[in-house]
Amino acid sequence: MSDARAPLWRTSSYSKASGECVEVADNVGDVLIRDSEQREQGHITIPGHGWSMFLTTLKAPNS
Known part of the structure; x- marks a missing residue:
């Protein structure tokens, strides 16, 4: 039986x-x-808001 909570x-x-x-x-x-x-x-676990901030920073143009 598959665990419905297993990460994809x-x-x-x-x-x-x-x-x-x-x-x-x-x-x-x-x-x-x-x-x-x-x-x-x-694995490591990062709060979703931290991941969002990380991606936003990567996508930001250099000043």
Whole structure:
């Protein structure tokens, strides 16, 4: 039986064909991040608002 709360992992569109990438998953307001080549090492959890601020900063033009 599948756990309905299991995170759905996705890779970056910038991922290499060999799979070298960081994966992310949404999980009840948080964002989970893991290394796609070392999934067994676990993940880190970032609050959703922190992830949003991180992405906004990356997309901001340089001043």
